Amino acid sequence: MPRKAQVFLTFDVEDPVTPASDDAVVWLADLLREKGVSAAFFVTGDKARALVGRRRLDVIEALRGHDIGYHTNHHSTHPTVAEYLESYGWADGVAEVVRRERSGADLIRDLSGQQLCGFATAGTSWGPQVPGALADLNIPAHVHSFSRTGGSHNPHWYAGALCFARSEAIGPVEDDLQDPARFADLIGRLPQIIRRAARSQDRVLHLYIGHPTIFVNQEFWDGLNYASGRNPEPGTDLAAPPPRSSASTRTMLNNLAQLVDAVRAVPEAEFVALSDLVASRRTTPAFPQGWFATALSEAAGPDIRTTSRLLSPAQLLYTLCRAIQGEDVDRAGPGGEVLGPVEHPEPAEQADHPTWLDDKQLRKVAESVCRTVAATGALPTLARTDGIAVPVATLYGSLLDLVTRRPVDTLSSLPGRMPLSARTELPPIADEISEHYARRVRRWMHRPDLNVTELTRLTRAQTWSLRAAVAA
Ligand SMILES: [Zn+2]
Structure with a gap:
């Protein structure tokens, strides 16, 4: 056949x-x-x-x-x-x-x-x-x-x-x-x-x-x-x-x-x-023993990947933050869909954050991500702790760098300090999706002065929620 x-x-x-x-x-x-x-x-x-x-x-x-x-x-x-x-x-x-x-x-x-x-x-x-x-x-x-x-x-x-x-x-x-x-x-x-x-x-x-x-x-x-x-x-x-x-x-x-x-x-x-x-x-992928390590190895690399059949980047970041909180995520599973950031970013806040977090700060930042996801179903734009606001892409990149250097099961015992990567960007597909959207939407069926700035921004932010669908 x-x-x-x-x-x-x-x-x-x-x-x-x-x-x-x-x-x-x-x-x-x-x-x-x-x-x-x-x-x-x-x-x-x-x-x-x-x-x-x-x-x-x-x-x-x-x-x-x-x-x-x-x-x-x-x-x-x-x-x-x-x-x-x-x-x-x-x-x-x-x-x-x-x-x-x-x-x-x-x-x-x-x-x-x-x-x-x-x-x-x-x-x-x-x-x-x-x-x-x-x-x-x-x-x-x-x-x-x-x-x-x-x-x-x-x-x-x-x-x-x-x-x-x-x-x-x-x-x-x-x-x-x-x-x-x-x-x-x-x-x-x-x-x-x-x-x-x-x-x-x-x-x-x-x-x-x-x-x-x-x-x-x-x-x-x-x-x-x-x-x-x-x-x-x-x-x-x-x-x-x-x-x-x-x-x-x-x-x-x-x-x-x-x-x-x-x-x-x-x-x-x-x-x-x-x-x-x-x-x-519309089936849920199987999450056999060790799925978290598999998801992390899929995600490792210079770009944020969006073609995983296991987890979207948003789900993986959420799972990483739960693991830092000490949850046994391998056993608990990844949870449901997680949206990309839906709140309006404050540009002034994004401008500066420290170049590293100590383990207490990292735990608090991870906790703030978990809290926002639990309350809204979406990632925050910025993961916060006292006086510190880290863009989620920076946090995601830094955590992936960290876990590729150490075994996954030690995430609950953190290093004294974690360098924050310079990465502040979404997956590369975000550009493609948002440019395609902004170009396509400007057609005859809209008012000529339609302003798609906010729609384009939200379209881009949801790139975090992308995941390949699994055939049963
Ligand atoms: Zn039609």
Whole structure:
């Protein structure tokens, strides 16, 4: 048996304007069911309300046997996700996501009678508080996340949620289905894409098919109505996009059917339902005897690693601090997810700290980390003791330097003094994630003057919570 890539298909179902886009969902759901493929359809709250208003609950019925996910309450309507998170920090931002999204998620759950398989980012509107809010929304995974591990681990844990990186998805394939040359090219490349995924550690291949609306319309419904940060005048009808010819719709559907056959023809491919894939990756890794030493040896090195399958950097720092407190962490286990720092750093405080800590100071600093994690679920920005404030990256680097020089089981008996390393930085992937975020989020679906400074900072800080997901 060849090692197989686990291929899953997703759609974003969001057009509340054109009734024809309701039919497109039914055609796609039926076509894939006949092909024996269970896809994931991410539905917006507004689309669900439009289906109720148009008496089209048969569309939800047609999704039986497929996964149903959530695609925000109002998608491109202002304020979009990044717009409503603009002025929030962490905890209030998470609460705001829950407050604004709960009614849509509950409606789709109620209409379908199904648990939601995941939350798919709407367009380019995202904030790290979205994965942060998913546990409260009872949604088990996040698709099209702006997070990534840098080691192409997909899915991964970030900000407490199982996330599938947007950058790892192939598609939207809808652009290729319309164009004979592009479609031929995709079919030609497919075996290679699948084999590469099959050889990768994670074996996951996300085929993002796109939007049912594009199977019946030539343009998106939202670009026409919500550009430049403005909503349509209240009381006016939304503009409808120009329809696609029925011949073109047929071509796209036929090509999708061919695409499914082409995937099946590659021995290294198997279709999986996203809900099954999520269930298989939401497992807790095994922590056999000696796991702490293994985690430390994984983490040792010049950079803070984010691709461990055992612990995120935040969990490892927390575990180190607990070990310093005298806890038998090998026996106790690592505990749950730990967020990166969520509080606003005070730049003045970060500027100076001593070049070493004595054992009493180190114990107190470690205690302050444990206290903050216990109270907030997140690392502090600065680990403090009387008059001393050490950036957590400095503490983390110094502790890793210390434990690589001495056996792990002696952490409770500390040396007289521990030099503090000069390291004050996050994992290198933090730059990549935050730059990618700041660049991607500046697109048409936001107010041109959207300020993403705080969102970018929080996105960066959650790099501490990154961990590769484990296959069961
Ligand atoms: Zn969308």
